[in-house]
Amino acid sequence: MPGGAVALVGATDVNRIEAPVTVKAYMMCAFAAFGGIFFGFDSGYISGVLGMNYFVNLITGIPIPGPNASAAEIAAFTLSSSNKSLITSVLSAGTFFGALIAGDLADYFGRRTTIILGCLVFMLGVILQAASYGLGLLVAGRLIAGFGVGFVSAIIILYMSEIAPRKVRGAIVSGYQFCITIGLLLASCVDYATQNRTDTGSYRIPIGIQLAWALILGIGLFFLPESPRYFVKKGKIDRAIEVLARLRGQPRDSEFVQQEVAEIVANHEYEMQVIPQHSYFSSWANCFKGGLTTPSSNLRRTILGTSLQMMQQWTGVNFVFYFGTTFFQELGTIQNPFLISLITTLVNVCSTPISFWTIERFGRRPLLIGGAAGMVVCQFIVAIVGTATGATAGAAVDVMIAFICIYIFFFASTWGPGAWVLIGEIFPLPIRSRGVALSTASNWLWNCIITVITPYMVGTDKGNLGPKVFFVWGSLCAVCFVYAYILVPETKGLSLEQVDRMLEETNARTSSKWVPHTTFASEMGLAGKSTLVPETVEDVEHKV
8 A cells, every 4th residue: 555654553352353333333334235125126026027917918919818708718818937937037147147247346346336336237227128018128128137136236245244343243234135125025015006007007117116226225325435344455454444434433543443454454464374366366266265174264165155045045935026926826716916925025024124133132043043944844834735725725725825924934034134144254355255246146046046947847837836836945945954053153243354263263063152262463463553564565455
């Protein structure tokens, strides 16, 4: 960093590595969670649109059945499984590649700038979708919008994890999942309001509203600071001190701010000594270095992050939110499938805030283990009742809907936020942006796979599994339970730097008992009043 030495005060007390935080600073951290709304809305609106009469007629050319239409005519009036699969999954394909690209952009241009760029790309995709009058442009627009969602969904988690105070980091990042559920609910409400329109407004209104969410997030981020850990990674220690002081609501010469920056710098120096980074390709290769048997190795962390997101998709929750409306329609026993989808989305919204408290009170690990167990029970009850009765009896359908709602409660209060919180915490700074990008890309890859194959599993013109599909989701949730018990560590109450040390000294099943006993600042010679000379700063800088 040009400009001479930088004075820092390193801490030896493990409880003094983070500055106190004001209410204003909390609000700045929480605003970033707003990114979840347009992610959720974009994921949610398509479920209702796929079941709208005007849209089905537009895509298929099949006349809308009249009031005296036969059962066969009504059953035939639906999108083909291939069209459902294409329209739904193409967004996920875009987000997969967008998330991977975002990891590089976040290191080059900064976390905040990458998110703003994602908003712009997303808006372009939305405009194309709204202008569509057929399948081609709609699919192209969803693909481009997917790139924008990939940028935002990957880097917003990284940004929030890096700026949030450790004691409430889980709750604040959980706010992102809560905003996703808000977006899903708003999408269901808009779909419900436009479902009976007989013009292009039926699908263009839900699509066009998304522009508002991207504008709010993009403009709002102009007024928020960049991540201080990004500046440390770039060797701009003075800028890191400046933005951290703003985030914590402290003067820049505050000893608390100095100590927190010193700990970040010392941790980064330590990680760079363990695995140096020399080139663009080596920086990606570093995500896969180390042994499978070493809990703190970069390879183990990358596998943990990517598999966490895979498992979150394996819970099957997006089956309900992507295909719930058409699934309930094909059961043929529910009078208003749009209303049922709205109810399940409302349960999702009301359940997620519970995690704000539980994730900091009980921790990440117990939530994922307990949540998976609850989902297993609910999924198998739905599958057994639906299969035994053929989902034709009124009481049986009521039981199925009730347990689908309970299942969503378990997901929304545990795996929904928990997986996002953990991927922002487990990676060391030198590979954090790429690690989070790979993890988010894994989420979207499996989201894409599930949205491609699910219509073929349950479509009446294909597999026609009906309620039996819940046997599949229940079995996968059982895998999630075993996975969480064996592999998921406890990171509650630790700074991102302390998580690094915890992973070195313990394993998943004993991690909850680990307590910090030293600081990186003291180990790297930054304890007490120290000065970072330009040569040291140059060592800290990661040349990309």
